[in-house]
Amino acid sequence: SPSPPSLPANCSQFDGNGYRPAKPAISENRHPVYNVPSSKHQDMFTLTNMHIINDPNINGGEPTMAGTTVTVGTVVTTIYADGPEAATALASPALSPDAIETAIQYCANRDCDAAAIYCRGCRLRTEQEGLNTIDEYLAQFSAVRFAGSDLELRGPGAVPAVAPPPTLDALVRSWRGEGIFYLARRVIRRQKKNAAPRPKKMAGNLDAGPTPAMILVRPQLADNIGMVARAMANFGLEDLRLVAPRDGWPNEKALIAASGADFIIEAARASPTLVESIGDLQYVVATTARQRDLTKPVLTPEQAVAEITRRMAGGQRCGVMFGPERTGLESDEIAVADAVVMAPVNPRFASLNLAQAALLFGYEWMKATQHGTLGRVTNFEQPLETGLRLRGSEPATKEELLGFLSQLQSELERLGFFNAGHKRQAVMRNIHSMFSRMDATEQEVRTLRGIVATLSKGKGPARKPTG
Numbered sequence: 001s002p003s004p005p006s007l008p009a010n011c012s013q014f015d016g017n018g019y020r021p022a023k024p025a026i027s028e029n030r031h032p033v034y035n036v037p038s039s040k041h042q043d044m045f046t047l048t049n050m051h052i053i054n055d056p057n058i059n060g061g062e063p064t065m066a067g068t069t070v071t072v073g074t075v076v077t078t079i080y081a082d083g084p085e086a087a088t089a090l091a092s093p094a095l096s097p098d099a100i101e102t103a104i105q106y107c108a109n110r111d112c113d114a115a116a117i118y119c120r121g122c123r124l125r126t127e128q129e130g131l132n133t134i135d136e137y138l139a140q141f142s143a144v145r146f147a148g149s150d151l152e153l154r155g156p157g158a159v160p161a162v163a164p165p166p167t168l169d170a171l172v173r174s175w176r177g178e179g180i181f182y183l184a185r186r187v188i189r190r191q192k193k194n195a196a197p198r199p200k201k202m203a204g205n206l207d208a209g210p211t212p213a214m215i216l217v218r219p220q221l222a223d224n225i226g227m228v229a230r231a232m233a234n235f236g237l238e239d240l241r242l243v244a245p246r247d248g249w250p251n252e253k254a255l256i257a258a259s260g261a262d263f264i265i266e267a268a269r270a271s272p273t274l275v276e277s278i279g280d281l282q283y284v285v286a287t288t289a290r291q292r293d294l295t296k297p298v299l300t301p302e303q304a305v306a307e308i309t310r311r312m313a314g315g316q317r318c319g320v321m322f323g324p325e326r327t328g329l330e331s332d333e334i335a336v337a338d339a340v341v342m343a344p345v346n347p348r349f350a351s352l353n354l355a356q357a358a359l360l361f362g363y364e365w366m367k368a369t370q371h372g373t374l375g376r377v378t379n380f381e382q383p384l385e386t387g388l389r390l391r392g393s394e395p396a397t398k399e400e401l402l403g404f405l406s407q408l409q410s411e412l413e414r415l416g417f418f419n420a421g422h423k424r425q426a427v428m429r430n431i432h433s434m435f436s437r438m439d440a441t442e443q444e445v446r447t448l449r450g451i452v453a454t455l456s457k458g459k460g461p462a463r464k465p466t467g
Contacts, residue, residue, distance in 0.1 A: 051099040056117060061117055062120060065103065068090075070090045070091050073120065073180045075090065075095070077183060080186065104187055107183075108184035108185045110181050112124065123177040125177060146171075186266065212312070213318070214320055215242075215274075217321055219242060219354065222247050223256075223257040224257075227354070228358040229257075239319075244273070250265075250266075282317050283318045284321060288323070292334055294340070296334075300342070302368075304341045304364075309368050343360055395440075404435070405432055408452050
């Protein structure tokens with residue numbers, strides 16, 4: 001593709017019909033993404049038009065950095081994987097921080113929608129081209145060859161033969177493209193976190209050391225990955241690993257479903273194979289609801305956690321495998337595990353969804369490590385213990401309780417409650433027993449005395465006359 005024309009100093013964008021004048025620059029003190037001094041930072045409209053060209057006839061119809069053949073998608077994926085220094089080196093002369101920031105913001109905001117021009121390899125371009133199935137995708141090409149095998153697919157398309165991912169299995173997972181705009185949003189979050197770090201943990205939260213890896217094998221829905229991350233955060237588990245996620249990774253739907261467990265989603269590692277995902281671990285258990293014809297220890301979640309805790313105390317790295325939502329783990333995958341984990345369930349309805357299974361293990365992990373608290377703990381909410389919560393009021397003394405009971409008895413006698421005098425002692429004994437069981441606090445006894453006084457004498461306009 002021919003290189004796009006360079007822009008005159010006083011112009012903003014080449015739109016096919018000529019240059020448009022740039023808007024006046026607005027000076028700011030610091031660069032918003034990189035948090036470095038910048039004397040030439042301009043408003044985003046001017047920056048976008050100055051640095052990015054949207055022209056269907058230039059560079060294969062991809063949003064392109066002005067004066068280069070570098071696409072916005074290349075800038076985003078490079079800075080996401082290798083950092084801003086690698087992104088600046090994509091062009092010669094080097095891309096400026098303003099130009100990189102503009103590309104990130106342009107992509108994160110999906111400004112490409114307005115021009116309907118998208119980067120190759122982005123899921124948005126695949127959708128724009130109307131490719132809804134892998135069959136439609138392959139039909140574009142005259143042939144598709146795979147470097148990892150001798151397989152070759154021939155199609156009716158006019159596009160020359162291409163070399164996609166090394167295997168057909170990898171192509172099935174990746175042909176739709178990546179959500180590059182989502183990568184851009186993650187870059188922005190990462191830069192903001194570096195510029196103004198915010199503690200992830202609330203007051204009194206965990207510092208429990210290493211935790212077992214939660215390994216999701218071929219998860220089908222990104223939403224379920226997010227819900228697993230949320231369950232992990234609930235119980236202090238942070239190492240999330242993914243094996244060949246069907247919808248690709250990273251995925252924005254997972255972040256949404258995580259409901260705040262962003263740090264787990266952003267740190268999650270995706271691997272194409274199970275071997276790569278568990279390669280650094282020394283003890284792995286596999287969860288299943290079905291009996292398998294394998295000679296392996298069978299553990300309950302509680303027993304599995306006890307064994308993992310023991311091994312991790314000795315310095316071993318451990319993990320727990322969970323299978324895909326529809327079928328669970330294959331027997332060949334369970335074969336590489338050291339033990340099988342099965343939960344006590346209704347035998348006629350034994351299957352748990354992915355997040356439920358992760359939560360069940362996480363709960364047992366939290367119980368065993370004893371690092372959790374009852375509910376939330378913040379700067380304003382202190383840890384709770386089981387049992388009666390007094391909320392700052394001391395338990396009533398026997399003197400206070402007996403004083404209330406004496407007041408109650410006097411009023412009952414005055415109002416004729418004890419019709420049969422011979423039952424008076426038995427009734428009062430029952431009343432004493434009832435109020436003694438309630439473990440009343442000082443405040444509760446004062447409230448009860450106020451109730452008895454109001455019922456006997458009235459209060460305010462309803463106060464009964466004396467005499």
